[in-house]
Amino acid sequence: MQVIASLRRRTKSGVSVWHFCYDKETNRHFAVGGDNLEVKPAASRKALRAMYDNFKRYGYRKELPAIKPAKKRMAPIADPWESTLPLDLQLELHALA
Numbered sequence: 001m002q003v004i005a006s007l008r009r010r011t012k013s014g015v016s017v018w019h020f021c022y023d024k025e026t027n028r029h030f031a032v033g034g035d036n037l038e039v040k041p042a043a044s045r046k047a048l049r050a051m052y053d054n055f056k057r058y059g060y061r062k063e064l065p066a067i068k069p070a071k072k073r074m075a076p077i078a079d080p081w082e083s084t085l086p087l088d089l090q091l092e093l094h095a096l097a
Helices: 045-057 087-096
Strands: 002-011 014-023 028-033 038-042
Touching (some): 002 045, 014 045, 028 045, 038 045
Antiparallel strands (some): 002 014, 028 038
């Protein structure tokens, strides 16, 4: 079995990987992968290429993009000692403003 190409995509459950393969012994083309490890047969190399292009349209890429760090947002409180509210309520109140 020869892996022709692989595509990856981040999903809610993790990373989804699909491998597009050709088995010389049986002369078959197919794609293997996904969250539930599926096998999708293709009638020919041309059909496998169409399947590959379709996966790319759904956001799959050769390499995973880097994860962007979340922006830390500090809520400015003028003087927290002046308030009688607990800090978590002060922050919620500031978020509403």
